[in-house]
Amino acid sequence: MKQVAVQVIQLGDPDAARLLDVIKVRIEQRCEAVVVAAQGAPDVMLSIDANLPSEGFRIDQIDATIRIAGGSSLALLYGIGKFLRTSRYEEGFTPSVWRGTSSPHGSLRGMYFASHFHNWYHVAGDDEIKRYVEDIALWGVNAIMAIYPFINLSGWDDPEALPALNQLRRMFGAAKSAGLATMTGLNNVLFNNAPAELRATPLPDLLGRHGNSGTMICPSTPAGRELILKTTSELLMLLKDTGVDYLCLWPYDEGGCGCERCRPWGARGFIRMSHDIADMARSILPDVKIVLSTWTYDTPPDGEWQGLSDELKRGNGWVDYILADAHEDFPRYPLDVGVPGNLPLINFPEISMWGNWPWGGVGAHPMPHRQQRLWNQARQVLRGGFPYSEGIYEDMGKAIVSQFYWDPARTAHETVREYAAYEYAPTVVDEVVAMIDILESTASLHYMKQAVDVTAVRRAAELAEAIHARLPASSQRNWRWEILYLRALLDRERFVGGGLRTPVADAALLRLCDIYHCQLETDDPYHHRVRPPWQGAVSRHGEC
Numbered sequence: 001m002k003q004v005a006v007q008v009i010q011l012g013d014p015d016a017a018r019l020l021d022v023i024k025v026r027i028e029q030r031c032e033a034v035v036v037a038a039q040g041a042p043d044v045m046l047s048i049d050a051n052l053p054s055e056g057f058r059i060d061q062i063d064a065t066i067r068i069a070g071g072s073s074l075a076l077l078y079g080i081g082k083f084l085r086t087s088r089y090e091e092g093f094t095p096s097v098w099r100g101t102s103s104p105h106g107s108l109r110g111m112y113f114a115s116h117f118h119n120w121y122h123v124a125g126d127d128e129i130k131r132y133v134e135d136i137a138l139w140g141v142n143a144i145m146a147i148y149p150f151i152n153l154s155g156w157d158d159p160e161a162l163p164a165l166n167q168l169r170r171m172f173g174a175a176k177s178a179g180l181a182t183m184t185g186l187n188n189v190l191f192n193n194a195p196a197e198l199r200a201t202p203l204p205d206l207l208g209r210h211g212n213s214g215t216m217i218c219p220s221t222p223a224g225r226e227l228i229l230k231t232t233s234e235l236l237m238l239l240k241d242t243g244v245d246y247l248c249l250w251p252y253d254e255g256g257c258g259c260e261r262c263r264p265w266g267a268r269g270f271i272r273m274s275h276d277i278a279d280m281a282r283s284i285l286p287d288v289k290i291v292l293s294t295w296t297y298d299t300p301p302d303g304e305w306q307g308l309s310d311e312l313k314r315g316n317g318w319v320d321y322i323l324a325d326a327h328e329d330f331p332r333y334p335l336d337v338g339v340p341g342n343l344p345l346i347n348f349p350e351i352s353m354w355g356n357w358p359w360g361g362v363g364a365h366p367m368p369h370r371q372q373r374l375w376n377q378a379r380q381v382l383r384g385g386f387p388y389s390e391g392i393y394e395d396m397g398k399a400i401v402s403q404f405y406w407d408p409a410r411t412a413h414e415t416v417r418e419y420a421a422y423e424y425a426p427t428v429v430d431e432v433v434a435m436i437d438i439l440e441s442t443a444s445l446h447y448m449k450q451a452v453d454v455t456a457v458r459r460a461a462e463l464a465e466a467i468h469a470r471l472p473a474s475s476q477r478n479w480r481w482e483i484l485y486l487r488a489l490l491d492r493e494r495f496v497g498g499g500l501r502t503p504v505a506d507a508a509l510l511r512l513c514d515i516y517h518c519q520l521e522t523d524d525p526y527h528h529r530v531r532p533p534w535q536g537a538v539s540r541h542g543e544c
């Protein structure tokens with residue numbers, strides 16, 4: 001097919017124009033076919049079907065027309081995603097033969113964009129952010145989380161305060177324009193000029209898992225409580241017109257207070273403060289839903305889960321979701337004892353930082369086996385979550401988790417295959433899977449300070465070169481392939497070659513810097529955390 005005629009019915013602009021654009025851009029990126037608005041009989045029809053679940057879609061066929069129907073315009077986006085991923089793009093466009101109905105299991109299928117350190121989310125242009133939000137929505141995501149960086153700012157008059165606010169508003173604007181919900185986070189970390197006498201007592205962080213970063217305020221003094229509510233309400237007022245749908249209250253790193261009246265934080269001070277913030281938030285945003293995070297509860301001090309459970313037995317109406325997760329395995333309490341308040345449970349999987357440093361510094365970071373193992377620990381009770389993301393280099397990981405949330409039984413392996421067929425080519429899927437297996441095991445062995453398998457490392461680079469030679473030009477240019485290809489080359493250079501200063505490594509690292517929009521010379525003391533270790537890179541103010 002050289003021309004694809006698309007008709008959108010039952011939807012007015014701007015939704016109709018936006019969805020047509022979503023299809024057009026992605027098909028025309030992948031093949032020579034041209035997508036046009038249908039004049040006569042369409043090849044593809046997009047429509048709303050009120051009988052479908054609000055987030056469900058159906059793909060069927062009426063004569064020669066493929067009909068994608070959704071229970072809402074957002075659901076239609078999910079249907080378009082399935083259609084695009086299962087179509088083929090060799091020698092023109094061959095429409096998907098996938099037929100069926102699908103709707104999500106999880107209700108809150110989010111993604112957390114950590115927008116800081118001049119990482120990609122921080123510096124990408126508006127159009128790139130908008131496109132990227134659409135891309136992940138096509139995989140089934142329905143909410144974006146981003147936070148305001150009180151931790152780095154001295155007050156609303158800090159020169160960076162307004163740019164940071166605009167950054168957050170920009171992210172939420174992109175989410176809203178794609179039809180997604182938004183979530184921000186609050187806790188007791190405030191501006192770093194907060195009065196010394198209001199500050200929290202450092203946490204007794206025995207295992208070093210909670211962190212004591214940021215300017216934390218004790219909520220158990222009247223003045224501290226007042227400052228927390230004043231500052232957080234000011235932020236919500238500044239965001240009110242963007243439409244904040246969810247508010248996540250967060251206990252640790254950043255956050256916490258170890259004083260006599262607050263501890264154990266997760267069972268006492270944090271709950272009281274969260275209840276106060278929730279009440280305040282609902283006075284500003286009447287429809288806002290509250291997600292109460294229990295991240296790293298009981299690691300230690302013990303008794304936090306039980307304390308929360310006891311508290312929510314006395315009334316759970318102020319909380320809508322419980323979020324649970326940890327640095328490694330999923331916490332046992334909600335699995336063994338039950339979710340406090342009998343509320344829906346979501347997770348916060350770390351898909352960005354485990355097993356690579358700098359984050360994304362040597363390219364793509366696929367971890368399908370690790371993601372599957374952690375998912376299996378809790379998939380029977382989860383209703384979604386917010387994977388933590390530092391950049392676009394774990395794009396494949398985002399697809400995997402989004403599909404877990406959509407269908408808990410769908411394996412990471414299946415999603416990797418669908419991803420590879422769509423983003424690279426259907427003919428290279430087996431080789432891509434083999435290559436990714438090696439990249440993951442290499443990263444894991446290296447992280448655990450064990451010897452990597454040098455034969456496998458060479459094999460992954462050979463696979464990368466062989467796949468690259470077979471890909472269509474559009475896939476060779478696709479950054480999602482480039483970051484995977486460069487990762488295999490860089491693994492070879494650093495583990496079996498001359499290291500990361502060879503001409504091949506030098507060019508690969510510089511290209512990654514370009515893809516991530518890194519600053520080759522930076523004043524940001526944290527930028528090296530997200531910048532590939534290219535030898536010419538400069539951190540003028542050092543590295544923290």
Ligand SMILES: [Zn+2]
Nearest residue numbers: 218257259262
């Ligand atoms: Zn305190």
